[in-house]
Amino acid sequence: MVGKERCTSLIHMRALTAGCLLAAASLPLLPNRFEAHCPRVRHAPRAAILQDVAPPPAFVEALDAERAAEIWARRPAGTLPNADRQAELIEWLKMGPLAHDPDRLLYTCLRNEPRLLKRASSLPALRETHAALVALLREDLSPKRLAVHIASEPGLLLRRASELLASAQNLATVTGLPEDMLTRVLREAPGLLLCEAGVIDERLQWLRDRLHIEPGGRLMRVLTRAPLVLLLSRSTLTARLDCLLDLGVPEEQLGPLVVRTPRLLHSPREELRAKTQWLRQSGVVPDAPPEALGAFLRRQPDYYAISSKTCDDTFAWLRSVGLDETQAARVLREEPAILTMPIEQLQLRASFFVRVIGGSPAELVAVPHMLICDLGKVPMLRHAYCLTQGIDVKPIQLLVKGDATFCTEVAGCDIEEFNAFEADGKHLAFFQGAGI
Numbered sequence: 001m002v003g004k005e006r007c008t009s010l011i012h013m014r015a016l017t018a019g020c021l022l023a024a025a026s027l028p029l030l031p032n033r034f035e036a037h038c039p040r041v042r043h044a045p046r047a048a049i050l051q052d053v054a055p056p057p058a059f060v061e062a063l064d065a066e067r068a069a070e071i072w073a074r075r076p077a078g079t080l081p082n083a084d085r086q087a088e089l090i091e092w093l094k095m096g097p098l099a100h101d102p103d104r105l106l107y108t109c110l111r112n113e114p115r116l117l118k119r120a121s122s123l124p125a126l127r128e129t130h131a132a133l134v135a136l137l138r139e140d141l142s143p144k145r146l147a148v149h150i151a152s153e154p155g156l157l158l159r160r161a162s163e164l165l166a167s168a169q170n171l172a173t174v175t176g177l178p179e180d181m182l183t184r185v186l187r188e189a190p191g192l193l194l195c196e197a198g199v200i201d202e203r204l205q206w207l208r209d210r211l212h213i214e215p216g217g218r219l220m221r222v223l224t225r226a227p228l229v230l231l232l233s234r235s236t237l238t239a240r241l242d243c244l245l246d247l248g249v250p251e252e253q254l255g256p257l258v259v260r261t262p263r264l265l266h267s268p269r270e271e272l273r274a275k276t277q278w279l280r281q282s283g284v285v286p287d288a289p290p291e292a293l294g295a296f297l298r299r300q301p302d303y304y305a306i307s308s309k310t311c312d313d314t315f316a317w318l319r320s321v322g323l324d325e326t327q328a329a330r331v332l333r334e335e336p337a338i339l340t341m342p343i344e345q346l347q348l349r350a351s352f353f354v355r356v357i358g359g360s361p362a363e364l365v366a367v368p369h370m371l372i373c374d375l376g377k378v379p380m381l382r383h384a385y386c387l388t389q390g391i392d393v394k395p396i397q398l399l400v401k402g403d404a405t406f407c408t409e410v411a412g413c414d415i416e417e418f419n420a421f422e423a424d425g426k427h428l429a430f431f432q433g434a435g436i
Contacts, residue, residue, distance in 0.1 A: 055071065055072035058090045058091075059072060062090050062106060063106065074111065075114050078118070085121045088120065088123060089119070089120035090106070093109065093110075096130060098147050100143050101144075106151075108151040109154045112151070112155075115158060116154060126157055128160075129159060130150075130157065132161035133157075134146065136164065136186055137183070137186055137187050141187070149190045155194055156193060168186065171193075175215065181223075181224050184224050185224055186227075189227040189231060192231065195231065202234075203229065206237065210254075211254055222258065222259060225262040225263065228265075237266075240265050240266070240272070244272060248294070253297055253298070257297065261304045261305040263305070267304070274308065279296065279303075282315060282329055283329035284296065284333050284336075296336060313343065314338060314346075317343050321364070323365065327362075331364070338368070349379075350370075350371065353370050357395045357398060359396070363395055363396055367395075376428060381422055381427050382406060383398055385411065385421050389411070391411055398410070
């Protein structure tokens with residue numbers, strides 16, 4: 001009897017052992033427990049083990065085998081929702097957030113944020129988050145922009161809708177941005193929705209302390225034109241200012257320059273150096289005196305926003321009208337606003353000066369404001385008045401600054417009489433068909 005009971009006990013033990021082995025074989029690979037008891041697996045590279053597991057069919061169908069394997073190898077650790085859920089996630093991403101160009105954007109999105117795979121069973125929450133992004137970034141204005149932003153920064157989808165809305169509200173509160181400006185800022189830099197409130201506060205404090213840009217219109221201009229300022233590190237921002245100081249920009253002009261050209265704070269330093277060097281090489285800003293650069297920038301605070309091609313083209317145009325390099329540099333130095341004038345407008349004014357009132361390129365150097373003045377209210381008006389009154393004046397005299405000075409020193413007339421002539425408007429008909 002004892003032998004029979006012992007036999008039955010052995011059978012039960014073997015059955016239990018077999019059941020445990022079968023159960024272990026059916027479980028997913030758990031390296032932290034299973035590898036410890038299996039020498040062959042314990043010493044194998046983890047990457048090799050993961051690669052042995054094929055990605056779900058939905059990945060292969062949507063991405064191709066190679067890219068699907070790459071994404072699947074980057075999946076987060078732990079148990080993921082099953083293949084059916086992953087297929088639903090892929091389908092939603094293609095038909096929803098990335099619908100603009102799913103073939104290109106799906107791979108970018110999943111590669112940038114593989115943690116989305118763990119959210120495959122939470123599609124309702126993902127839909128709510130996407131709806132919040134649609135509202136905050138005004139998808140109706142540019143569906144392509146929103147799709148690209150989500151693919152580039154898919155971490156946005158991992159936040160709860162309530163968290164995104166709270167971040168937007170905090171940003172509006174601390175910056176004073178109205179709704180339309182806030183939308184513009186978020187569409188340019190949606191990553192701000194992922195920023196902690198403390199980081200935003202620190203950047204705003206830096207703008208106040210370093211550049212004296214207080215909340216209000218000047219701050220709004222900076223943030224709407226360069227919202228990345230709130231995302232960049234302090235060292236990156238400071239490096240741009242140090243570069244400008246090294247180039248000769250006075251400390252007190254840094255704030256005004258940033259307000260006029262906010263992208264200065266994240267422009268490549270090589271670009272800033274090249275733009276400043278152009279001024280010196282062209283002779284527009286001489287190396288001495290040292291305050292020459294500051295004087296130029298006070299008159300042309302938008303200089304660093306003007307493209308290098310525009311500067312080259314304008315200088316070349318001045319040479320084409322008969323000025324040598326020294327004369328062209330002098331004209332730009334005395335009237336830096338010429339750099340922001342379209343070439344066709346410059347040509348119109350130069351043609352009027354030379355062909356209509358008989359000036360020469362050399363005389364144009366003496367009155368460079370001719371190239372930026374109101375053509376109808378200054379040279380055309382004054383020239384027509386002198387013609388009707390039989391007054392013979394030199395071209396340069398027509399360009400004296402101020403109507404009162406023109407009346408007393410050139411035309412010898414009363415300012416009220418001159419204003420009445422302008423109000424009559426007949427001077428505009430004098431130059432029809434003048435060929436300028």
